Amino acid sequence: MAGETKTMTIAEALREAIREEMRRDPRVFCLGEDIGIPGGFGGAFTVTLGLSDEFGRQRILDTPISEAGIAGMAVGAALAGMRPIADVQYADFLFCAMDQLVNQAAKMRYMSGGKLTVPMVMRAPCGATTRAAQHGQSPESFFIHVPGLKVACPSTAYDAKGLLKTAIRDDNPVLFFEHKLLYGSKGMRAEVGALSPVGEVPIEDYTIPFGQAVVRREGTDVTIVAKLRMVYEALAAAEALAAEGIECEVIDPRTLVPFDTETVVASVAKTEHLVVVDECPRTGGWAGEVAAEIQEKAFGHLDAPIHRVTAPDTPVPFAPVMERFYVPGRDDIARAVQGVLQWR
Amino acid sequence: MPQPPGDPLLRMYRQMVRIRQFEETVSRLFLEGRLPGTLHLYAGQEACAVGVCEALKPTDWITSTHRAHGHAIAKGVSMDSMMAELFARTTGCAGGYGGSMHMGDPAVGALTAIAIVAGNAPVAAGMALGFRMQATGQVVACFTGDGALNEGAFHEAANMAAIWDLPVIFVCENNLYGASTPIAEVVKLERLSDRAAGYGFPGITVDGMDVQAVYEAMVPVVERARTGGGPTLVECLTYRYTGHSRNDTRGYRTRAEEAEWKARDPIPRLAAHLTASGIATEAEVAAIAEEVAAELERAVRFAEESPSPAPEDCLRHVFAEEVRG
Incomplete structure (x- = not known):
C-alpha cells in the first residue's frame, strides 16, 4: 500500500x-x-x-x-x-x-x-x-x-x-x-x-469492498476458512501443521454477507480439502452454511467431507477452563485438518 | 401530493368519504375473491387519520400500522396506486412487494407501513431525530393502535423522543379492542393518554369520531413539535366498524355497542355541520360521494389493467445496489 x-x-x-x-x-x-x-x-x-x-x-x-x-x-x-x-x-x-x-x-x-x-x-x-x-x-x-x-x-x-x-x-x-x-x-x-x-x-482514506475474502496464508493441502478471532487460531494451527509438512491455506472472508464463494472454491480446487472454523454454536451456524455452499459449488474438487470446527451447542460457559474447551482452538483445528487429510 | 385546495372542512369531508368508500370497495372485492392476502379495514376511524393529516404539511411524514389504508389516503397516497397494490400489480404503491399492510409512498411523506405492533414507534422517533439533526423543520406523526402502548418498543421510543424533545407526535387510535381483547383487560388506566405523564410530555384524549376535534387538537400539538417543544401523545377514541381482519365475526362485542358508535359516525356528522353552517349544500355534499365513487371505479380499472410482477421479481429490491460515496 x-x-x-x-x-x-x-x-x-x-x-x-x-x-x-x-x-x-x-x-x-x-x-x-x-x-x-x-x-x-x-x-x-x-x-x-x-x-x-x-x-x-x-x-x-x-x-x-x-x-x-x-x-x-x-x-x-x-x-x-x-x-x-x-x-x-x-x-x-x-x-x-x-x-x-x-x-x-x-x-x-x-x-x-x-x-x-x-x-x-x-x-x-x-x-x-x-x-x-x-x-x-x-x-x-x-x-x-x-x-x-x-x-x-x-x-x-x-x-x-x-x-x-x-x-x-x-x-x-x-x-x-x-x-x-x-x-x-x-x-x-x-x-x-x-x-x-x-x-x-x-492514515488516508481507503475502503475495502464487501464480498472480497483475503488469503491470510497460502497452502496446498487443506483450505481453512475462519473469521474474526478464529483467523488467528487457524493461522496458529497452520503454523504448527507446517512443521509436520502439512500446508494450510487460511482464508478470511471479511464479510459474511456478501460472501466470497469464488475465493473459497478456487482454493478448494487446489487443496481438495476444506475445514470451516467458527466461534458460533454448531447447529444452524455460519460454518454449516459455508460447508453446504462449497459442496454444491465444488463437490468435484473435494477429496474428503468438509469438516466444521465450531463451538458446541451450548450457551457460553463462565469458568475459564470450560470456556477454553468451548471456544475452538488451534489444536481443535489442527486435529480437524489431520482428520480430513486422513479420510478415506 | 399537496392537499387539494378549498375549504378545510370540505377537504376533510372528501378525504373521509374517500377512505370509507375505499374500504367498502376493497372489502367487497375481497369477499368476491378478487384480492389476495388479508385486509385490516379502517372504516369508522376516518376522522383520526384525516384530522391528523390535515394538521400536517405535505413535507411532514406519517408512519402507519397494519391498518394502513386510511392513513395512506389521508396523507395523499394515490388510490390508484393503493388499489393496484391490493391487486398485487407492479403499479402498486409498493410494486406488489407490500400489500395491504405495507401501504405508503415516500413521495408524499407516507412511510411504507410497518405491520409489527409498535414497530413504527422507534422508527418514527428516529425519523424525527434525523429531521431535527438536518434542521428541516419536518415533523412525524406516528399512528399506532391502543395495543401498541403495551409494547416495549413504544416505551423506548417515547422515552427517547421525550429526552431529546423530538418533533414526533404519537397518535394512538384507541378503538377499544386489540384484535378481540378489550382494552380494559390489558390496561389498568382509564385514559391511555395518562401514560404520557410517565414520559414527561403531554397527553390528550380527543373524540376520534369528530374530525374537527381531532384537527383542532392536532394543530397546537404539531406546532409544539415543530418548534422544539417535543412530542405529545394524542389518544383518539374511535371504533372500527368491521372485524380485526378477515374471518372476524366480532363475537367479542355486542351489536348494541356497534350501533352506539355508528350513531356517532364522523362522516354524516360532518355532513350535517357542512350543510347547517352553509359551507356546502346537500347537493354538493352528495356530489362528493358520487365523485369519489367514480374515482374508485377508475382505481379498480387501473389496478385490473395493470401488469402483475414476474415471479422472479421477488428476487429484486433486497439490497440497494449502488454504494454511494
Whole structure:
C-alpha cells in the first residue's frame, strides 16, 4: 500500500474510520450507550473515545439503555436521510433489538418495492471473554439468515478501518461484528487474554469492498476458512501443521454477507480439502452454511467431507477452563485438518 | 401530493368519504375473491387519520400500522396506486412487494407501513431525530393502535423522543379492542393518554369520531413539535366498524355497542355541520360521494389493467445496489 501509515489496534482503526467519515459527511453520526459521556468509556471498548470532543454530543449521541430504541432510531434516522452508526455494548444485546433489525431495517426497502433505503451500521462486540452466556455470544449466524442485512467481520486493523468506511457508505443496513479479544482496547477497558493484533493502517482514506475474502496464508493441502478471532487460531494451527509438512491455506472472508464463494472454491480446487472454523454454536451456524455452499459449488474438487470446527451447542460457559474447551482452538483445528487429510 | 385546495372542512369531508368508500370497495372485492392476502379495514376511524393529516404539511411524514389504508389516503397516497397494490400489480404503491399492510409512498411523506405492533414507534422517533439533526423543520406523526402502548418498543421510543424533545407526535387510535381483547383487560388506566405523564410530555384524549376535534387538537400539538417543544401523545377514541381482519365475526362485542358508535359516525356528522353552517349544500355534499365513487371505479380499472410482477421479481429490491460515496 502506498502512502503514510500508522500502527493501530482495531479499536483505533475503527475510531479513525468513524472520525474520517464524520468529517467528510455531516449525515454520519453515532448513537449508543456510554459512547460520548465526558469522563465516560467512549463505548464499551473505547472505539468512540474522544470523538465527542471533536464532533460534540449531538453527533456522538448517548442513549438510554434501550437497544430496540437505538436500532429503531437508526432505522428512522437513515430513512430521514442520515447515515447513523449505532452500537450496542455487547452483541448479545442485539436480541433486544431483533424486531427493529430483522423486521424493519432489513425489510423496509423490500416492502416498499425498492423506494426506501436504510443506510445504517449496527456495530456489535462479540466473542467469548469469560463473561459467560449473556455477554460472550457470537451471534453472527442469526444475521446471515436475514435477507436485506449485510454482515461484516473484520479481523485486522487494516480491514477494520476499510470495512467500516464501506459499511458507512453502503446504502443498506450493515451488521458490523467486532471481536472483543481483537480490539486492543487500552486502560481499564483492556481485555484479559486479548490477542489485540496491531497493524499498519493508512492514515488516508481507503475502503475495502464487501464480498472480497483475503488469503491470510497460502497452502496446498487443506483450505481453512475462519473469521474474526478464529483467523488467528487457524493461522496458529497452520503454523504448527507446517512443521509436520502439512500446508494450510487460511482464508478470511471479511464479510459474511456478501460472501466470497469464488475465493473459497478456487482454493478448494487446489487443496481438495476444506475445514470451516467458527466461534458460533454448531447447529444452524455460519460454518454449516459455508460447508453446504462449497459442496454444491465444488463437490468435484473435494477429496474428503468438509469438516466444521465450531463451538458446541451450548450457551457460553463462565469458568475459564470450560470456556477454553468451548471456544475452538488451534489444536481443535489442527486435529480437524489431520482428520480430513486422513479420510478415506 | 399537496392537499387539494378549498375549504378545510370540505377537504376533510372528501378525504373521509374517500377512505370509507375505499374500504367498502376493497372489502367487497375481497369477499368476491378478487384480492389476495388479508385486509385490516379502517372504516369508522376516518376522522383520526384525516384530522391528523390535515394538521400536517405535505413535507411532514406519517408512519402507519397494519391498518394502513386510511392513513395512506389521508396523507395523499394515490388510490390508484393503493388499489393496484391490493391487486398485487407492479403499479402498486409498493410494486406488489407490500400489500395491504405495507401501504405508503415516500413521495408524499407516507412511510411504507410497518405491520409489527409498535414497530413504527422507534422508527418514527428516529425519523424525527434525523429531521431535527438536518434542521428541516419536518415533523412525524406516528399512528399506532391502543395495543401498541403495551409494547416495549413504544416505551423506548417515547422515552427517547421525550429526552431529546423530538418533533414526533404519537397518535394512538384507541378503538377499544386489540384484535378481540378489550382494552380494559390489558390496561389498568382509564385514559391511555395518562401514560404520557410517565414520559414527561403531554397527553390528550380527543373524540376520534369528530374530525374537527381531532384537527383542532392536532394543530397546537404539531406546532409544539415543530418548534422544539417535543412530542405529545394524542389518544383518539374511535371504533372500527368491521372485524380485526378477515374471518372476524366480532363475537367479542355486542351489536348494541356497534350501533352506539355508528350513531356517532364522523362522516354524516360532518355532513350535517357542512350543510347547517352553509359551507356546502346537500347537493354538493352528495356530489362528493358520487365523485369519489367514480374515482374508485377508475382505481379498480387501473389496478385490473395493470401488469402483475414476474415471479422472479421477488428476487429484486433486497439490497440497494449502488454504494454511494
